[in-house]
Amino acid sequence: MPPEPVHPRTMPYDKYVPFRPLDLPDRTWPTRRIEAAPRWCSVDLRDGNQALIDPMDPVRKRRMFETLVEVGYKEIEVGFPSASQPDFDFVRQLIEEDLIPDDVTIQVLTQCRPELIERTYEAIAGAPRAIVHFYNSTSVLQRRVVFGLDRDGITEIAVNAARLCRKLEDTVPDTEVRYEYSPESFTGTEPDYGIEICEAVMEAIDASPDRPIILNLPATVEMYTPNVYADVIEHFSRTIRHREAVVLSLHPHNDRGTAVAATELGVMAGADRVEGTLFGNGERTGNVDLVTLALNLMSQGVDPEVDLHDIDRIRRIAEYCNRLPVHPRHPYAGDLVYTAFSGSHQDAIKKGIAALRTTEVDGEYPVWEVPYLPIDPAHVGRTYEAVIRVNSQSGKGGVAYLMETEFGFVLPRRLQIEFSRTIQKVSEDTGTEVSAGEIWEHFQDTYLPDEARIAYRTAEITTSNGSTSITAQIVVDGEARTVTGTGNGPLAAFVGGLKDHADVLGPVAEIDITDYSEHAVSEGSEATAVAYVETKRPDGTIRWGVGTDASILTASLKAVVSAMNRPAEVDDEVG
Numbered sequence: 001m002p003p004e005p006v007h008p009r010t011m012p013y014d015k016y017v018p019f020r021p022l023d024l025p026d027r028t029w030p031t032r033r034i035e036a037a038p039r040w041c042s043v044d045l046r047d048g049n050q051a052l053i054d055p056m057d058p059v060r061k062r063r064m065f066e067t068l069v070e071v072g073y074k075e076i077e078v079g080f081p082s083a084s085q086p087d088f089d090f091v092r093q094l095i096e097e098d099l100i101p102d103d104v105t106i107q108v109l110t111q112c113r114p115e116l117i118e119r120t121y122e123a124i125a126g127a128p129r130a131i132v133h134f135y136n137s138t139s140v141l142q143r144r145v146v147f148g149l150d151r152d153g154i155t156e157i158a159v160n161a162a163r164l165c166r167k168l169e170d171t172v173p174d175t176e177v178r179y180e181y182s183p184e185s186f187t188g189t190e191p192d193y194g195i196e197i198c199e200a201v202m203e204a205i206d207a208s209p210d211r212p213i214i215l216n217l218p219a220t221v222e223m224y225t226p227n228v229y230a231d232v233i234e235h236f237s238r239t240i241r242h243r244e245a246v247v248l249s250l251h252p253h254n255d256r257g258t259a260v261a262a263t264e265l266g267v268m269a270g271a272d273r274v275e276g277t278l279f280g281n282g283e284r285t286g287n288v289d290l291v292t293l294a295l296n297l298m299s300q301g302v303d304p305e306v307d308l309h310d311i312d313r314i315r316r317i318a319e320y321c322n323r324l325p326v327h328p329r330h331p332y333a334g335d336l337v338y339t340a341f342s343g344s345h346q347d348a349i350k351k352g353i354a355a356l357r358t359t360e361v362d363g364e365y366p367v368w369e370v371p372y373l374p375i376d377p378a379h380v381g382r383t384y385e386a387v388i389r390v391n392s393q394s395g396k397g398g399v400a401y402l403m404e405t406e407f408g409f410v411l412p413r414r415l416q417i418e419f420s421r422t423i424q425k426v427s428e429d430t431g432t433e434v435s436a437g438e439i440w441e442h443f444q445d446t447y448l449p450d451e452a453r454i455a456y457r458t459a460e461i462t463t464s465n466g467s468t469s470i471t472a473q474i475v476v477d478g479e480a481r482t483v484t485g486t487g488n489g490p491l492a493a494f495v496g497g498l499k500d501h502a503d504v505l506g507p508v509a510e511i512d513i514t515d516y517s518e519h520a521v522s523e524g525s526e527a528t529a530v531a532y533v534e535t536k537r538p539d540g541t542i543r544w545g546v547g548t549d550a551s552i553l554t555a556s557l558k559a560v561v562s563a564m565n566r567p568a569e570v571d572d573e574v575g
């Protein structure tokens with residue numbers, strides 16, 4: 001009896017209202033391309049830090065700041081100095097210890113409350129440059145439930161803050177102050193009101209093309225699809241007065257899991273600047289991930305203007321500072337993202353890398369084109385070692401790739417098929433990955449065992465009148481045997497001579513050779529020959545054998561002996 005059909009319980013979807021898209025039929029963003037990196041601003045030390053279980057201590061903050069500078073961020077929000085003494089002290093430390101490079105501007109966040117703004121100016125005193133970032137929530141919901149104010153009341157909070165900021169500039173004469181204003185919860189704000197409050201703030205700040213204001217339009221909570229965000233951004237960019245006095249900035253969060261897409265469409269829609277964090281740490285589901293955005297640009301041939309050559313190091317530092325792990329599937333940075341377990345992917349990657357190599361000039365390929373790998377792992381400091389890993393989903397391609405790249409054995413196609421069955425059985429039995437080292441051990445046990453029933457010792461070969469004669473010494477079950485034979489080559493002579501030893505060899509005395517190949521493998525400065533023979537037994541079973549030796553001839557004779565040692569039942573070999 002099949003199980004009863006399942007009727008899932010209905011989710012309470014009727015408790016939610018859909019977003020209302022903006023009507024923007026003449027939108028232009030869908031056909032635009034991103035051809036240059038936006039201005040990046042890292043908010044790791046503020047939005048990232050405020051979302052941590054354990055906020056960063058001073059050592060971690062400093063490590064994060066230095067890393068952000070090294071990666072190349074030129075605008076870094078370093079904290080909310082009026083919120084706590086540690087945040088205040090960190091800003092003071094950066095300024096007093098002269099830790100801010102000349103081309104980096106620190107940014108500090110404050111609510112639009114006079115006492116917090118005053119404290120913020122105390123924090124930035126003496127900094128060469130600073131962006132004072134003030135915000136208040138403008139959303140319909142927060143106007144009602146948090147502030148109990150109408151639009152004018154909310155605008156007044158922002159405008160008063162802007163005016164106070166201008167006034168306080170006198171208290172920091174050595175600091176070049178720039179401003180950023182965020183209508184927080186912008187995605188829950190009517191677009192026309194978002195523009196209205198930003199224009200009021202611009203006027204109070206006296207924004208001009210020489211001293212533009214950063215208007216930051218946060219998806220504080222990601223509430224709608226990326227195309228709607230893009231429509232709203234394009235509408236804002238087209239409608240705001242004195243656009244030339246505005247740096248249009250995005251600050252997306254990832255509540256719907258589409259922050260990266262929303263940011264990219266927002267940039268296509270006219271945004272100049274993006275705020276986010278390394279690997280997307282931040283409130284709830286995180287801020288938009290600056291690393292993914294940058295490498296998405298690189299993968300499209302656009303200079304991301306940040307240095308991510310050693311992504312693992314940056315990831316380790318972010319994990320240390322945030323005390324949060326980066327997911328193994330995280331775009332570009334996760335442990336598993338340059339790894340293929342599945343057979344057809346491995347096959348295509350193996351062929352793709354081989355094809356790429358043929359395009360190389362002086363060791364450099366012109367453009368990266370490998371199936372399933374959107375960027376060259378080497379460009380972010382990853383090696384190829386882990387690109388192909390083997391488990392029960394893998395086919396012959398993966399095993400063959402590892403045998404070739406790790407051990408230099410270029411297995412003939414039918415041997416790949418035979419050996420991959422052995423590895424498939426191992427992975428099915430263990431239910432997990434088979435490492436390259438384990439694959440090698442199984443290869444040795446199967447084809448190159450240290451001890452076997454039949455062992456090859458030596459051979460003497462002579463040729464006359466196109467015919468080859470062999471006198472070979474072998475040991476069978478500890479008993480020495482001399483094999484003599486004649487044929488049109490050493491292998492044929494050897495195989496012919498084996499037939500006289502059916503008394504001890506049994507059916508394998510009657511094998512035929514159906515395929516043969518060989519190649520050299522470099523081991524340090526020594527070149528070793530590898531020979532592969534495919535043999536057919538009297539009952540029709542096919543067994544491959546492998547031999548290695550400094551001499552190609554000896555390697556091929558050993559390969560025949562290796563094939564003879566193979567048991568009749570393949571499954572018996574898998575231990």
Ligand SMILES: CC(=O)SCCNC(=O)CCNC(=O)[C@H](O)C(C)(C)COP(=O)(O)OP(=O)(O)OC[C@H]1O[C@@H](n2cnc3c(N)ncnc32)[C@H](O)[C@@H]1OP(=O)(O)O
Pocket residue numbers: 047050080082083084110111112113116135136137146147157184220283
């Ligand atoms: C979306 C974001 O990430 S915004 C940044 C959020 N980050 C943080 O809040 C981290 C740091 N913040 C803090 O440590 C605290 O909020 C502090 C120290 C700044 C202020 O703490 P408190 O004085 O206790 O106030 P609290 O933050 O709870 O704010 C509540 C009050 O401020 C008002 N308020 C909140 N935000 C703002 C704002 N941006 N501008 C003006 N007033 C505001 C609220 O309406 C409320 O007023 P009420 O007390 O009259 O009802």
Ligand SMILES: CC(C)C(=O)C(=O)O
Pocket residue numbers: 047109135182184185216218219220221251253
């Ligand atoms: C202060 C603002 C920009 C913010 O952090 C948000 O809206 O998420």
